[in-house]
Amino acid sequence: MATESPPAVDIDGLHKQFGDLTALRRIDLTVQRGEVFGFLGPNGAGKSTTIDCLLDYLRPTEGRVEVFGIDAQEESGRVRQRVGVLPDGYNTFTEYTAREHVEFAIESKDADDDPDALLDRVGLAGEEERVADDFSKGMTQRLMLAMALVGDPDLLVLDEPSTGLDPNGVRLMREIVREETERGATVFFSSHILDQVERVSDRVGILADGELVAVDSIEGLRGAGAVAELTVHCDPLPTDSVGAVEALPDVESAKIEEGRLITTCAGPAKVRVLDALRDAGATIQDFESDAGSLESVFAAYTDNGGDGGGTATTSDDAAAVPGVAE
Numbered sequence: 001m002a003t004e005s006p007p008a009v010d011i012d013g014l015h016k017q018f019g020d021l022t023a024l025r026r027i028d029l030t031v032q033r034g035e036v037f038g039f040l041g042p043n044g045a046g047k048s049t050t051i052d053c054l055l056d057y058l059r060p061t062e063g064r065v066e067v068f069g070i071d072a073q074e075e076s077g078r079v080r081q082r083v084g085v086l087p088d089g090y091n092t093f094t095e096y097t098a099r100e101h102v103e104f105a106i107e108s109k110d111a112d113d114d115p116d117a118l119l120d121r122v123g124l125a126g127e128e129e130r131v132a133d134d135f136s137k138g139m140t141q142r143l144m145l146a147m148a149l150v151g152d153p154d155l156l157v158l159d160e161p162s163t164g165l166d167p168n169g170v171r172l173m174r175e176i177v178r179e180e181t182e183r184g185a186t187v188f189f190s191s192h193i194l195d196q197v198e199r200v201s202d203r204v205g206i207l208a209d210g211e212l213v214a215v216d217s218i219e220g221l222r223g224a225g226a227v228a229e230l231t232v233h234c235d236p237l238p239t240d241s242v243g244a245v246e247a248l249p250d251v252e253s254a255k256i257e258e259g260r261l262i263t264t265c266a267g268p269a270k271v272r273v274l275d276a277l278r279d280a281g282a283t284i285q286d287f288e289s290d291a292g293s294l295e296s297v298f299a300a301y302t303d304n305g306g307d308g309g310g311t312a313t314t315s316d317d318a319a320a321v322p323g324v325a326e
């Protein structure tokens with residue numbers, strides 16, 4: 001009888017206190033095998049703390065983390081064998097060349113990769129003999145990525161992977177993430193650069209002030225929490241329409257421009273806007289709505305310091321989204 005494989009990452013009630021400071025507030029999160037999961041949050045939200053608990057660099061105050069069903073605290077050595085890590089703010093070894101860094105990673109993992117091929121893959125061909133301490137920030141980041149790729153890890157953990165990278169480096173990072181998932185790896189990466197998260201992630205988790213306030217696909221998040229612009233062409237358009245629309249819950253603003261009513265509102269409020277206009281005596285000719293940007297979703301979840309009631313939401317329970325409650 002086939003047994004179900006455990007998920008790549010299973011975080012259960014993870015809580016971390018640094019003295020009086022609560023860095024993580026009992027978060028639950030599952031990342032499935034083969035997923036690209038983007039872990040998003042403003043500075044200080046707790047992304048690195050989560051990653052550090054996953055790698056047993058930090059001990060949780062409460063809760064547990066499993067990686068491929070292996071307890072990250074009890075058996076961190078086994079976990080690390082299967083994980084490639086690009087840490088946030090890594091220091092290179094003084095005097096070691098780029099190749100020696102990669103060789104060190106190969107030895108640590110008991111792997112048999114070709115160090116020069118890995119350096120070539122991350123765009124550091126020709127730099128193998130250089131002492132990595134002299135590398136620029138972006139070059140160091142590429143070197144760390146080469147080290148993370150050693151041994152074809154089942155899980156790649158990338159903490160702020162685009163730090164210091166130029167646009168070509170960012171594109172290369174994306175390509176590598178794609179290639180790695182094509183061979184079956186899972187990718188868990190943290191970022192506060194929305195564009196990159198949007199381009200590569202299957203799902204996104206938004207962390208704010210130690211709380212996981214949303215977990216969903218990009219599309220799901222847009223639909224659930226986005227503040228979008230709705231433009232309604234009405235003829236006639238009674239002058240008190242603006243007041244009627246502005247009085248609705250979840251409407252941020254309303255104005256009339258060139259005979260059109262333009263309103264900024266949370267997704268589910270759109271229907272109410274159209275109803276209110278009709279009630280005010282408007283005849284709706286046409287309307288259009290832009291999809292909310294991930295940026296607006298991010299702001300909606302994090303601007304109030306993550307006041308999401310501590311509940312991770314999905315598109316199925318949009319009513320739990322702050323400011324979007326029906």
Ligand SMILES: Nc1ncnc2c1ncn2[C@@H]1O[C@H](COP(=O)(O)OP(=O)(O)OP(=O)(O)O)[C@@H](O)[C@H]1O
Nearest residue numbers: 018021023041042043044045046047048049050192
């Ligand atoms: N060793 C530590 N001792 C005390 N406080 C810490 C420690 N490590 C992290 N913190 C605090 O925990 C909170 C979460 O920090 P963390 O580094 O996990 O955030 P982050 O989301 O990774 O932020 P950034 O995007 O800035 O890297 C912050 O308030 C931080 O100051």
